[in-house]
Amino acid sequence: MDWAAWHDDYDDPASALARRLDWVRAAIRTWLETAPPGPLTVISLCAGQGRDLIGALAGHPRAGDVHALLVETDPRNAACARDAAGAAGLTGIEVVQGDAGRTDQYADAAPAHLVLACGVFGNISDVDVSATISACAALCREGGTVVWTRHRRPPDLVPVICEWFETRGFARVAVTGDGFGAGVHRRVLPAARLAPGVRMFTFRDRR
Numbered sequence: 001m002d003w004a005a006w007h008d009d010y011d012d013p014a015s016a017l018a019r020r021l022d023w024v025r026a027a028i029r030t031w032l033e034t035a036p037p038g039p040l041t042v043i044s045l046c047a048g049q050g051r052d053l054i055g056a057l058a059g060h061p062r063a064g065d066v067h068a069l070l071v072e073t074d075p076r077n078a079a080c081a082r083d084a085a086g087a088a089g090l091t092g093i094e095v096v097q098g099d100a101g102r103t104d105q106y107a108d109a110a111p112a113h114l115v116l117a118c119g120v121f122g123n124i125s126d127v128d129v130s131a132t133i134s135a136c137a138a139l140c141r142e143g144g145t146v147v148w149t150r151h152r153r154p155p156d157l158v159p160v161i162c163e164w165f166e167t168r169g170f171a172r173v174a175v176t177g178d179g180f181g182a183g184v185h186r187r188v189l190p191a192a193r194l195a196p197g198v199r200m201f202t203f204r205d206r207r
Contacts, residue, residue: 016179016180017180019178019179019180020118020149020180020182021051021052021055023176023178023180023182024052024056024116024118024147024149024182025052025055025056026056027147027174027182027184028052028053028056028057028114028116028147029056029060031113031114031145031147031184032056032057032060032062032066033062035062035065035113035114038065039065039066039067040062040065040066040067040113040114041066041067041068041069041109041112041113041114042066042067042068042069042112042113042114042115042116043068043069043071043106043109043110043112043114043115043116043139044068044069044070044071044115044116044118045071045100045101045115045116045117045120045132046071046072046073046100046117046118046119046120046123046203047070047071047072047077047078047081047095047100047116048072048074048077048081048119049072049077049080049081049084050070050072050080050081050084050085050093050095051084052116052118052147053068053070053093053116054081054084054085054088054090054093057088057090057093058088058090059088063088063089063090063092064092065092066090066092066093067092067093067094068092068093068094069094069096069105069106069108069109069112070093070094070095070096071096071098071099071100071105071106072095072096072097072098072100073097073098073099073100073203074097075097078095078096078097081093081095082095100120101128101199101200101201101202101203102197102198102199102200103135103138103194103195103196103197103198103199103200104196104197106139106194107194107196110138110139110140110191110194111138111139111140111141111142111144111191111194112139112140112141112144113141113143113144113145114140114144114145114146114147115136115139115140115144115145115146115147116146116147116148117132117136117146117147117148117149118147118148118149118182119149120132120148120149120201121148121149121150121157121161122149122150122151123203123204124201124202124203124204125201125202125204126157126160128200128201128202129150129157129161129164129201130164131200131201132200132201133161133164133165133168134168135194135198135200136165136168136170136187137168137169137170137187137189137191137192138191138192138193138194138195139191139194140170140187140191141187141191142187142188142189142190142191143186143187143188144186144187144191145173145184145185145186145187146165146170146184146185146186146187147182147183147184148161148182148183148184148185149180149181149182149183150181150182151180151181152177152179152180152181156181158175158177158181158183161181161183162175162183162185165183165185166185169187169188169189169192170185170186170187170188171185171186171188172184172185173185173186
């Protein structure tokens with residue numbers, strides 16, 4: 001899979017990816033509007049070109065409050081994210097090219113107010129989805145939010161993903177299924193300890 005070319009579908013407003021991006025950006029803006037005053041921290045796993053967070057923050061009155069860590073393996077996507085953040089004047093965004101599946105990447109950023117796991121759950125095994133949701137209990141602070149996505153192709157894992165979040169200290173805020181799957185869960189328990197040196201997931205060569 002060419003993960004830079006994979007982003008091209010976002011430029012087609014009729015595509016499921018473009019509709020999903022709009023939904024995720026709206027979820028991020030809703031989080032911003034209800035977040036507590038003061039600095040806000042964000043973690044984005046497999047951030048790609050950062051279109052979700054950067055697009056949601058651009059021009060937003062609270063953009064300056066956000067300090068974000070975007071982790072992306074593909075060097076082209078990471079470079080695009082850096083360029084887009086710079087063009088939008090978002091000085092609080094750090095883009096790291098590295099393995100987003102390892103907990104060590106997030107040691108200095110967790111627990112965060114917002115965790116983005118978009119474009120992740122459809123590209124990893126079910127076992128790894130479960131492990132990543134367990135890790136979100138440490139990546140996300142109490143009262144924080146996780147925004148996630150997953151396709152609805154059979155077998156539809158979205159109901160199971162919701163169950164996994166909700167049995168691990170998260171409450172459901174929103175779930176959609178309009179040609180794509182996406183959800184928002186809020187952490188209702190204190191953040192767990194982030195275990196060092198743990199592999200949460202390994203990306204597979206599929207959408």
